[in-house]
Amino acid sequence: MKILLPALSPTMETGNLVKWLVKEGDDVLSGDILAEIETDKATMELESPDDGKIEKILVKEGSENIIVNTEIALLSVEGEEIEEKIEKPIESSPPVILNGADTNTKENNISMGSLLKEQSNSLETKNWSEKEITMREALNQAIEEEMILDKDVFLLGEEVAEYDGAYKVTQGLLDKFGSKRVLDTPISEHGFTGLAIGAAMSGLKPICEFMTFNFSMQAIDQIVNSAAKSLYMSGGEINVPIVFRGPNGAAARVGAQHSQCFISWFSHIPGLLVVAPSNARDAKGLLKSSIRNPNPVVFLEHELLYKEKSNVPEENDFLIPIGKANLIKEGSDVTIIGFSMSVQRILNALPSIEKLGIKPDIIDLRSIKPLDEDLIYKSVKKTNRVVIVEDGWGNTSFGSHLSYLIQSNCFDYLDSEIIKVSGKDVPMPYAENLEKLALPNTDEITSAVKKVSYTN
Amino acid sequence: MNKKISNSFSNDQLLKFYEKMFLIRKFEEKAAQLYGAGKIGGFCHLYIGQEAVVIGILSSINSEDTVITAYRDHGHILARGVDPKSVMSELTGRKDGISKGKGGSMHMFSKANRFYGGHGIVGAQVPLGVGIGFAHKYRNEKKISRVYLGDGAMSNGQVFEAFNLASLWELPVLFIIENNKYGMGTSIGRSAAGNELFERATVFGIKGEKVDGMNFFTVSDAAIRARDYINNNSKPYIIEMDTYRFRGHSMSDPGLYRSKDEVNKMKEIDPVLMMKETLLKEYKLHEDSIKDIEIDIKKQIKDVEKFSLDSPLPEIKELFTEVYL
Numbered sequence: 211m212k213i214l215l216p217a218l219s220p221t222m223e224t225g226n227l228v229k230w231l232v233k234e235g236d237d238v239l240s241g242d243i244l245a246e247i248e249t250d251k252a253t254m255e256l257e258s259p260d261d262g263k264i265e266k267i268l269v270k271e272g273s274e275n276i277i278v279n280t281e282i283a284l285l286s287v288e289g290e291e292i293e294e295k296i297e298k299p300i301e302s303s304p305p306v307i308l309n310g311a312d313t314n315t316k317e318n319n320i321s322m323g324s325l326l327k328e329q330s331n332s333l334e335t336k337n338w339s340e341k342e343i344t345m346r347e348a349l350n351q352a353i354e355e356e357m358i359l360d361k362d363v364f365l366l367g368e369e370v371a372e373y374d375g376a377y378k379v380t381q382g383l384l385d386k387f388g389s390k391r392v393l394d395t396p397i398s399e400h401g402f403t404g405l406a407i408g409a410a411m412s413g414l415k416p417i418c419e420f421m422t423f424n425f426s427m428q429a430i431d432q433i434v435n436s437a438a439k440s441l442y443m444s445g446g447e448i449n450v451p452i453v454f455r456g457p458n459g460a461a462a463r464v465g466a467q468h469s470q471c472f473i474s475w476f477s478h479i480p481g482l483l484v485v486a487p488s489n490a491r492d493a494k495g496l497l498k499s500s501i502r503n504p505n506p507v508v509f510l511e512h513e514l515l516y517k518e519k520s521n522v523p524e525e526n527d528f529l530i531p532i533g534k535a536n537l538i539k540e541g542s543d544v545t546i547i548g549f550s551m552s553v554q555r556i557l558n559a560l561p562s563i564e565k566l567g568i569k570p571d572i573i574d575l576r577s578i579k580p581l582d583e584d585l586i587y588k589s590v591k592k593t594n595r596v597v598i599v600e601d602g603w604g605n606t607s608f609g610s611h612l613s614y615l616i617q618s619n620c621f622d623y624l625d626s627e628i629i630k631v632s633g634k635d636v637p638m639p640y641a642e643n644l645e646k647l648a649l650p651n652t653d654e655i656t657s658a659v660k661k662v663s664y665t666n
Numbered sequence: 667m668n669k670k671i672s673n674s675f676s677n678d679q680l681l682k683f684y685e686k687m688f689l690i691r692k693f694e695e696k697a698a699q700l701y702g703a704g705k706i707g708g709f710c711h712l713y714i715g716q717e718a719v720v721i722g723i724l725s726s727i728n729s730e731d732t733v734i735t736a737y738r739d740h741g742h743i744l745a746r747g748v749d750p751k752s753v754m755s756e757l758t759g760r761k762d763g764i765s766k767g768k769g770g771s772m773h774m775f776s777k778a779n780r781f782y783g784g785h786g787i788v789g790a791q792v793p794l795g796v797g798i799g800f801a802h803k804y805r806n807e808k809k810i811s812r813v814y815l816g817d818g819a820m821s822n823g824q825v826f827e828a829f830n831l832a833s834l835w836e837l838p839v840l841f842i843i844e845n846n847k848y849g850m851g852t853s854i855g856r857s858a859a860g861n862e863l864f865e866r867a868t869v870f871g872i873k874g875e876k877v878d879g880m881n882f883f884t885v886s887d888a889a890i891r892a893r894d895y896i897n898n899n900s901k902p903y904i905i906e907m908d909t910y911r912f913r914g915h916s917m918s919d920p921g922l923y924r925s926k927d928e929v930n931k932m933k934e935i936d937p938v939l940m941m942k943e944t945l946l947k948e949y950k951l952h953e954d955s956i957k958d959i960e961i962d963i964k965k966q967i968k969d970v971e972k973f974s975l976d977s978p979l980p981e982i983k984e985l986f987t988e989v990y991l
Binding site: 219241252254260364390393401405411431432436441443447448480483 | 698732773782797826831834988
């Protein structure tokens with residue numbers, strides 16, 4: 211057996227043979243120290259790979275800059291000829307340019323698999339029996355229906371059971387499904403999120419509620435490193451069918467640690483789907499789709515929208531596909547894009563925009579990841595002007611990325627810069643006037659629309 | 667040295683366990699060589715010295731039971747019966763690797779063999795393993811989730827959250843602390859306050875014990891005790907294994923934090939050699955039957971090496987697959 215100068219660190223290319231601790235003719239056991247090797251990082255011990263006798267020493271001690279994989283000694287191993295080194299060079303792959311060197315555009319081939327396929331024959335066309343209910347009730351219905359349909363679905367989180375949910379989204383579910391399927395957890399986000407992901411790895415379909423997404427930061431390692439990456443790093447072996455849900459973003463007067471939008475954080479992570487509905491109907495349809503989805507879904511609700519009502523189908527087969535945006539108002543002059551609470555803000559600004567004689571396309575993204583790029587680009591190519599509204603901080607935000615996507619896919623169609631109206635880059639203040647200023651408001655949205663329209 | 671144990675395995679079974687221990691040892695030595703030759707990249711954490719733990723536990727496992735561990739996982743996945751060729755090919759980052767070359771040394775999984783990884787973040791596998799135990803209970807399966815963690819993880823917050831949840835919800839989980847005395851280069855005395863590590867779980871109402879983890883028989887005894895306790899009481903249990911790794915934390919660890927004397931002293935109780943000695947002296951097994959096993963394994967490892975180097979690199983399209991299902 212040939213003993214080669216080993217690579218003793220991920221970056222080592224050459225080494226110095228400081229000292230031999232054996233001589234020719236010595237009997238050695240596997241793991242015995244043969245020599246001291248100086249690497250780029252430290253002096254390391256070279257251990258014998260097998261039991262045998264040192265046949266020959268090929269490189270003298272004191273030699274420097276020996277290239278990794280140089281033969282430095284021969285070891286004769288019982289019952290084995292001095293073997294040939296298995297010499298099969300790793301065939302290095304040619305450099306590959308992935309579709310214009312940019313992996314962030316739509317053409318990057320990331321397979322969304324069954325994601326859109328199953329849901330593409332959308333059900334919006336059916337005649338539903340509808341009832342006007344709040345988003346809170348819609349979410350509750352979605353969970354209840356899916357728990358009835360699939361026994362693998364269970365719900366866990368702080369105060370979701372006996373207390374009926376901190377925001378009453380899970381009201382009554384404990385009575386209907388019992389404590390085996392609706393579980394109050396201790397205040398241990400890191401622990402119960404990991405537990406829920408583990409249960410999902412073994413095939414259950416947990417709905418993991420964060421009382422607010424602010425507390426999900428306690429568990430972000432589990433969400434990013436365990437939930438999002440397992441399918442990929444297991445070569446497709448382990449999927450994680452889980453929904454993380456709860457209120458996200460700024461509610462009202464709860465201060466810096468309880469008022470934050472996490473859309474940009476989660477949409478940054480490959481392997482996570484990110485959904486953020488703006489109304490009760492979408493909330494029900496999207497939550498049901500999320501629960502049925504085989505991937506981890508981050509489902510971001512908004513406390514201020516819980517009480518908002520809309521017409522919601524009562525049937526249990528009503529689904530809204532993940533990845534489909536909604537053109538909620540059709541115009542011709544400017545595309546205004548929002549999601550979750552910012553849709554509300556855009557609608558609040560609409561009268562003043564219309565007063566200017568500007569007719570906007572208003573897009574409610576509903577899904578942040580995957581993003582309905584087709585619908586966005588179609589609208590932009592028609593209006594040639596874009597305003598993006600997001601509650602979260604503007605620095606390295608989702609809105610920034612969306613603006614990049616639009617300019618790279620619709621460059622020739624744009625007649626103006628893209629304007630992003632974001633939350634101000636400050637921790638959320640408590641005082642009412644300051645809090646209002648920290649979030650996008652009607653005036654900012656209206657002036658952004660005016661600016662991209664070159665209107666005074 | 668090794669007392670006869672209460673549970674009685676047949677000689678054939680004992681030889682099988684020895685075979686597995688020897689396989690892990692030789693596999694890891696080969697991995698070290700291949701790492702040295704630049705065929706394995708990145709991090710590579712060897713299990714050499716700790717084999718009695720995983721095989722002693724194996725002696726109490728039903729094939730339906732589940733296992734999860736951290737990043738020092740080669741021994742664990744081999745113990746679960748996954749083909750060494752697909753494990754080594756994962757280490758060499760090839761198409762035939764168990765994770766198609768996309769996971770690496772720290773990220774290997776096999777649902778068919780009830781092995782749930784292979785996790786690179788210290789402590790993260792513990793809540794996950796408790797969740798797997800939760801799923802067993804939820805489905806009324808008579809299975810136990812075996813969750814391995816190192817002494818380093820025993821100072822990680824989520825581990826205590828997981829102990830609390832496992833005990834509170836009475837989940838069928840066996841926690842196995844592999845206390846090899848060092849979290850990377852920091853000795854246990856410099857990282858953990860208080861008494862024995864397993865006692866940190868007992869405050870949550872989890873029963874447990876500390877056992878000699880260098881000895882297959884003591885590990886096996888404890889593992890069977892633990893299994894019976896969990897089955898009879900529907901509650902978690904914890905075992906702290908007193909063990910030792912003979913090699914560095916990872917391949918690039920010069921090991922300056924411990925003395926050669928200490929390492930050499932521990933090598934005197936090499937778990938693989940001790941098991942062999944016990945089989946020969948106390949069980950009066952024939953030397954030839956052991957030698958045959960060793961020769962077979964050495965041959966097998968050669969095939970494994972060749973396979974793992976002949977297997978092609980993953981296809982380029984794999985870059986973009988399996989991000990989503």
